[in-house]
Amino acid sequence: MKSVALITWLAPLLGALMAGLLGEKLGPKNTHRFTIGMVTISLLGALYLSSIFIIHSSDPIFAKLFTWIDSNTFIIEIGIYLDALSVIMMLVVAFVSLLVHIYSIGYMAGDEGYCRFFSYVSLFTFAMFALVGAQNFAQLFFGWEGVGVVSYLLIGYYFTKPSAVNGGLKAFLVNRIGDLGLLIAIALIFYYVGALDYPTVIPMLEKFDQDILYLGLFEINGLTLIAFTLLVGAMGKSAQIPLHVWLPESMEGPTPISALIHAATMVTAGVFLICRMSPIFDYSPAVLNLILIIGSTGALFLGLVGIVQNDIKRIVAYSTLSQLGYMIAATGASAYTAAMFHLLMHAFFKALLFLCAGSVIVAMHHEQNIQNMGGLRRELPITFVCSLIGTLSLVAFPFTSGFYSKDSIISAVHHCYLPAASYAYMCLLLGAGATSIYSFRSLFLTFFGKKRFTGAVSEPKWQITFPLIVLAIPSLFLGMSSVGLFFIGNIFGNTLSTSTIANAQMKLLSHEFANPLLSGIDALFHPAFYFMILGFVITLFCYITNHETFNRIKPSLKRIAYPLEMKFGFDWFNDHIIVRSIIQFSRRLYRYLDKHVIDEGIILGLAKRCLQASYTFKIVQTGYVYHYASMTILSLFLIIFFVLYIGI
Numbered sequence: 001m002k003s004v005a006l007i008t009w010l011a012p013l014l015g016a017l018m019a020g021l022l023g024e025k026l027g028p029k030n031t032h033r034f035t036i037g038m039v040t041i042s043l044l045g046a047l048y049l050s051s052i053f054i055i056h057s058s059d060p061i062f063a064k065l066f067t068w069i070d071s072n073t074f075i076i077e078i079g080i081y082l083d084a085l086s087v088i089m090m091l092v093v094a095f096v097s098l099l100v101h102i103y104s105i106g107y108m109a110g111d112e113g114y115c116r117f118f119s120y121v122s123l124f125t126f127a128m129f130a131l132v133g134a135q136n137f138a139q140l141f142f143g144w145e146g147v148g149v150v151s152y153l154l155i156g157y158y159f160t161k162p163s164a165v166n167g168g169l170k171a172f173l174v175n176r177i178g179d180l181g182l183l184i185a186i187a188l189i190f191y192y193v194g195a196l197d198y199p200t201v202i203p204m205l206e207k208f209d210q211d212i213l214y215l216g217l218f219e220i221n222g223l224t225l226i227a228f229t230l231l232v233g234a235m236g237k238s239a240q241i242p243l244h245v246w247l248p249e250s251m252e253g254p255t256p257i258s259a260l261i262h263a264a265t266m267v268t269a270g271v272f273l274i275c276r277m278s279p280i281f282d283y284s285p286a287v288l289n290l291i292l293i294i295g296s297t298g299a300l301f302l303g304l305v306g307i308v309q310n311d312i313k314r315i316v317a318y319s320t321l322s323q324l325g326y327m328i329a330a331t332g333a334s335a336y337t338a339a340m341f342h343l344l345m346h347a348f349f350k351a352l353l354f355l356c357a358g359s360v361i362v363a364m365h366h367e368q369n370i371q372n373m374g375g376l377r378r379e380l381p382i383t384f385v386c387s388l389i390g391t392l393s394l395v396a397f398p399f400t401s402g403f404y405s406k407d408s409i410i411s412a413v414h415h416c417y418l419p420a421a422s423y424a425y426m427c428l429l430l431g432a433g434a435t436s437i438y439s440f441r442s443l444f445l446t447f448f449g450k451k452r453f454t455g456a457v458s459e460p461k462w463q464i465t466f467p468l469i470v471l472a473i474p475s476l477f478l479g480m481s482s483v484g485l486f487f488i489g490n491i492f493g494n495t496l497s498t499s500t501i502a503n504a505q506m507k508l509l510s511h512e513f514a515n516p517l518l519s520g521i522d523a524l525f526h527p528a529f530y531f532m533i534l535g536f537v538i539t540l541f542c543y544i545t546n547h548e549t550f551n552r553i554k555p556s557l558k559r560i561a562y563p564l565e566m567k568f569g570f571d572w573f574n575d576h577i578i579v580r581s582i583i584q585f586s587r588r589l590y591r592y593l594d595k596h597v598i599d600e601g602i603i604l605g606l607a608k609r610c611l612q613a614s615y616t617f618k619i620v621q622t623g624y625v626y627h628y629a630s631m632t633i634l635s636l637f638l639i640i641f642f643v644l645y646i647g648i
Contacts, residue, residue, distance in 0.1 A: 001052065002063035005080040008045030008090065009129045011038040012097070016123035023115025031115045035122045036101045042125070043094040049087040054491060058082075060199075062135050069138075076196060081135035085340070085495040089132040089272060092344055096264035096351045097125040099467035103355055104256045106463035107362060117157065121257060124150040128265045132272060136197040137186045140273075144182060144237070147266045148175050154261070155253040167249035174246040178236015178270075185229035192222060202279050227280050227287040230273060231294075238270025238324050241298045245570055247321055251313045255358030258313060262320040263351035268343050271324065274331045275340055278497035282334055289420040291332030292413070296424035296431075299325030301568060303434035307441065308564040311368050312357045315442045319394060320350060322431060326409050329424050334501040335412030338509060341486045342405035345479050349393035349402055352471035356387040359468065360446060362460045364453065370445040377447040379457040384447045386468040391443050393475045395436045395532050398520040401479030404513065406432075408487070410528050411512055412505050432528045436535025444543040480516045487513050 015038030023031045052058050060083040069076040080086070101121060108117050127150055131143025148171075156168025190196060193204045205223060213222050234240070239247040250261055261267060274281060274291070281287060299322050306318030323346050330339035361368055363380055377384040393402035410432075414425045459465060485491050487509040496502065513519050523529050542550040566572060 001049070001061060001082070004045050004048055005061075005063035005082055005133075006065060008042045008049065008094075009080050009126070009133060011041040011045070012122045012125040012129065014038055016119045016126060019115050019122060020119035023119060026115070028114045031118055032101065032105050035118045036098065038122065039094060039098045039101055039125060042129070043091075043098050046087060046091040046094045049082060050091045053082065053084045053087050054485070057084075057493065060495075074195065076136055076138045078139055079135060080129075080133035081198070082133070083495050084492045085272075085276065086133050088340075088344065088491070089268075090129055092347045093125060093128050093132070093264045096347055097121065097260060099351065099355075099470060100256045100260045102463055103259075103358070103467045104254075106461040107256050107358055108254060109461075113157065117154075117254065117257075120150055120154050120157070121260065124154065124257075124260060124265060128269075131269055135199075137189065137201070138196050141182065141186060144233075144269065145179065147269060148172065148179070148237075151250070151261055151266050154257040155250045157253050157257070161252070164252040167246075167252035170249045171246040174243055175236045178233045178243055181229045181232025181236065182273075183233075185226050185233060188222070188226050188229065192226075198276075202277075205280060206283065221284070223280060224284040224286055227277075227284040228290075230277055230280065231287060231291060234270030234273045234328075235294065236270070237273070238267050238328065239321055240270070240294050240324065240328055241302070242570060244298065244302060244321055245567075245574060248314055248317045251311070251317050255313065255354060255361060258317070259351045259354035259358070262317065262354060264347040267320060267324060268327075268347070271327045271331065271339055271343050274328070275336045275496055278331070278334075278336045278502065279499070281331070282497045282499040282501060285418065288332050288334065289418050292329055292416070292418060292420040292424040293332075295325045295328030295330075295332055296413070296420075296427035297325070298322065299329060299431040300427040300434060303431050303438065305564050305567050306438035307434060308561050309438070310371050312360060312370050312373075312442060312446065313354070313368060315370070315438055316350070316353050316357055319353070319435065319438065322435060323350070323394075323406075325431070326406060326428065329413055329428060330409040332424070333409075333412045333416040333418070333421065333505065334497065334499065335409065335416075335505040335509065336496040336502060337486055337490070337492055337506060338405070338408040338412050340492065340496075341483070342409055345393070345401040345405040345475075348471055348478065349390045349400075349475040352386060352390040352468060352475050353394065355464070355468055355471065356383050356390060359383040359460050359464050360387075362464060363457050365455070367453065370442055372452050373446045374449040374453070375447070375451040376457065380447075380459050382459055382465045382468060386472045387443060387447065389472045389476050391439045393479075395439050395535070396432065396528065397532070398523045398529065399480060401475055401477070403520065403523065404479035404483040404516065407519070407523060407526070407528060408483075408509050408513065410526075412509060415505070415508055417501070429527050429531050433531035433535040436532045437539050440536050440539040441543060444539060448544060449547065480520070483513045483516050483519070 015035040018026070019031045019035050026034065060081065062077070062079055062081050064077050064079040066079075067075065067077050101118070104117065104121065108114055111117065124147060127143050127146030129143075130146060131140060134140035134143055152168045152172040155171050156165050158164040186196065189201055189205065192208055193201050195201060195204075205226070208222050212219050213225055235243045247262075247267065251258060253261075281291070302318055302325065303322035306315050306322065309315045309318060323342070327339045327342050327346070330336070330342065360373070360376065360380065360383060363376070363383070364373060367373070389400075393400040396403040396406040410425070410428050413421055413428055416424070487506065490506065563569070
């Protein structure tokens with residue numbers, strides 16, 4: 001089993017190295033064949049490992065690759081940590097990555113950096129494996145930074161395009177804030193425990209529940225500070241308010257990598273981190289309250305921003321931000337299994353929606369504005385049906401995969417005991433309405449109505465449509481078939497928190513979803529369903545049945561739409577307040593400290609003092625012999641005086 005785990009992990013790395021170093025010699029065809037072969041090996045390995053941990057409930061296993069640090073009692077080993085949580089994540093990552101590789105054959109055909117792209121995607125897969133399969137915080141941080149670096153390379157893949165370069169840089173810089181939080185958390189954990197491996201850290205940290213840290217005038221519980229800094233790290237990677245601003249800019253990269261980043265890799269890392277460290281979070285109700293507020297606020301308000309977007313990829317990007325808010329809110333309610341369940345279902349339908357968007361973009365000759373589309377359901381029947389399935393799953397239509405995972409989160413938050421739960425519950429319900437509006441708006445403007453374009457349009461190559469069909473199947477059926485495995489079968493076992501709160505949530509959800517068919521029928525009487533239907537009716541009225549009427553009243557809605565178009569001012573605040581303040585402060589620092597104090601005061605000032613001193617000593621350097629003789633005699637008398645009378 002350990003050999004299979006190591007092969008599963010290292011196969012994408014081999015593919016990345018071959019494509020990156022030998023891609024030009026191998027050629028495009030051999031490059032994508034080799035990388036796809038390596039990811040297929042990873043998928044088969046992940047399937048084998050998942051069967052062992054899901055069917056046979058095997059105990060956690062560590063497949064060691066090598067020892068990195070060995071210093072008496074402090075040891076860091078590199079390898080793959082196998083438990084139900086890590087192998088299921090590896091399975092989803094490998095599955096989506098394989099389909100993205102296949103899809104990229106058609107989407108990236110003829111691109112100058114074809115081999116480079118496949119190298120990056122395979123490297124991204126390896127970095128995500130390193131993250132989810134980490135047995136200690138050192139390897140976790142390596143994988144964490146790995147996905148960050150490769151995402152920077154992929155977002156800025158079109159490096160001659162300024163917007164792509166800026167988007168990659170923005171993602172890289174914003175994530176540094178979250179990375180700092182994670183680094184502080186790791187330092188605090190090492191301070192308390194003196195170790196970094198999970199099996200040692202988590203049981204020992206529980207002993208410090210009452211420990212107080214003194215930070216100047218402030219006192220804070222040690223575990224609360226660790227949980228908070230871990231949350232900051234998760235907020236960066238999973239793009240939570242206010243560190244969400246990088247994610248829409250990631251749309252500057254090629255569409256296949258947008259699917260991989262948003263569905264199964266980078267943005268899910270923060271949710272995974274919170275779930276992996278769930279025993280720590282359950283010791284801090286204050287941080288759980290904060291998580292509830294942050295997650296639910298993002299689920300609603302970032303979903304509202306998606307309503308006014310016209311770029312087909314950015315609409316899906318804001319849907320990712322909103323859905324990540326649902327996952328984060330679930331962790332705040334200690335419903336960690338529900339969060340992971342939605343993470344996994346979201347991986348399928350979000351990858352489907354992104355790849356459908358890419359199919360439309362290819363068919364429309366790289367047009368991305370949905371206002372310039374319309375009526376495409378006849379020309380792109382496969383893409384339309386798959387987009388419809390992805391949309392229904394996204395809006396949590398009963399019996400779809402997205403329904404079971406999303407409804408479990410709303411139910412868990414509704415029954416949560418924390419003070420912030422009521423606010424979070426209302427945000428999640430309203431967020432369901434917002435999700436319905438932006439999802440059906442995109443679907444209607446793209447595939448229905450009159451054509452708003454000229455030229456011929458046809459379904460893209462099979463390499464593009466095949467992954468859509470494959471992803472449509474789990475997006476539609478996997479939720480119903482697996483909900484019992486997650487909540488009744490307790491698929492993750494003791495991998496996640498087993499606190500009283502977490503167990504209560506599991507008991508609640510296992511009761512509610514005991515019969516998946518009845519759960520779907522019961523949903524017809526839940527508020528979330530009504531909000532979803534309301535969003536559908538509003539969108540149908542505005543864009544299908546009464547489009548002309550809506551166009552007439554549209555100008556009067558500009559004041560309402562303005563905050564949404566401004567994205568609630570986050571980008572404006574970052575640019576005008578933070579960035580400009582830093583620039584002004586830096587200029588003043590340069591003007592007064594660097595220029596006046598350091599340059600003129602220390603460097604040039606010291607030089608001036610040396611010159612002035614040299615002028616003083618220059619007076620006695622006349623060049624006349626009798627002056628030097630006089631000074632010699634005077635010096636001799638002074639020496640005699642000091643020797644005879646002072647005793648030196």
